[in-house]
Amino acid sequence: MKALLVGVVAIVLVATSTTSASAATFHGYSQADELSYVNHDTGLSVTRPDRGVTQADNGCDSLFSGNAVYQTEWVLITSDAQNWIELGTGHQCSDTKRYWYWGYGYLGDWYPIGHEGNRTNGETHTFRVVRSNGSTWTWRVDGTAKDTLSWADQGARVRTGLESYAPSGVVSQYDQYSLQYTNNQGAWTSWAGYDAKYVSPTPTMCGGWNSASSWRSSENSSC
């Protein structure tokens, strides 16, 4: 009898664990990288619209929760991507919770620094993460500084893309264009390398180059 109960308990626990894991594991990407000069990146500029998202009605009470969808950009400080600086637009709660956010990642954890809510879908903005004065990184939207951070390191690569925790989310195609970088705090330079891309899982996530300085993304929608 005892063996039977232990066996049933094990089945119950395994079934519960399996259900939770499958519900939480969707994490899609449609992204492109520029590797202009490894460990010398000091700026990233992306122009794109804040695109409307169809998604589940959850994540309504807090940032970075629920089936969030992020239109975002990263300066990867280390090549292993465990350290980064990020600026993006978050969509949650049936896209009623829309916000610009900025922060950084260190050793794989997320350090949110600021956000600005009530963004308007359809409006196009230029999002920049740029370093000056040797170690001061600034998050800018349309030229307006949102905050700064002191981090002496330069970036290993820069990246733009769409990140989704919403397996049934729908994001119609949008372009991330006028993609630019700076090296060693120099002049803004257009992406030119078609260096790397990652789109997964397909066909849920979709992405492709329009040109060396323009990347398109979508989810559950053709691109």
Add this chain to the structure above:
Amino acid sequence: MLTARHVILAAAGLALAALASACGASTHEGATAANVKPAAATQDFGACSAAAADPEVTADSTTLTLVKSVPTTAADLTAWLTSMASAGAPSRGLSSYTDLGSLTSATPMTVCVFQTDDRAIPLPSEVTTQANGVRVFVSSTGTHQIDAIGDVTRLTKQLSSLATN
């Protein structure tokens, strides 16, 4: 007579008991450990209460566990942030936290680490962090701000070098 229903009920009971036991054996240090549904939070989170009641911390979690609370001061917290920067982290003074910028160096603070359900934090595709922890800086008046969201074990371990009072 023992029916299948009896077996299932007994199994469910054992499973719940096992889960409760596991929760009681958490790595809590400092304030009394708690494991509650935020919506019915009646347990005492001590100096971390203000943070425990913040939806930005609970994030719709089915459970909220106080894993660690470290009493300190604004001055010691600033020194800890500086030491983290020396180790390679970005440098970010306590004054840069919007809600904590007006603190004096002697202000009593508590650093609280909660375990939550996994959260959908933004991450590069190479990162596989299980974002089941939230670290919050809480002042003696209850003013607080989230410091980090990520792996609860890692966020907790980083506090080992934080001075306590």
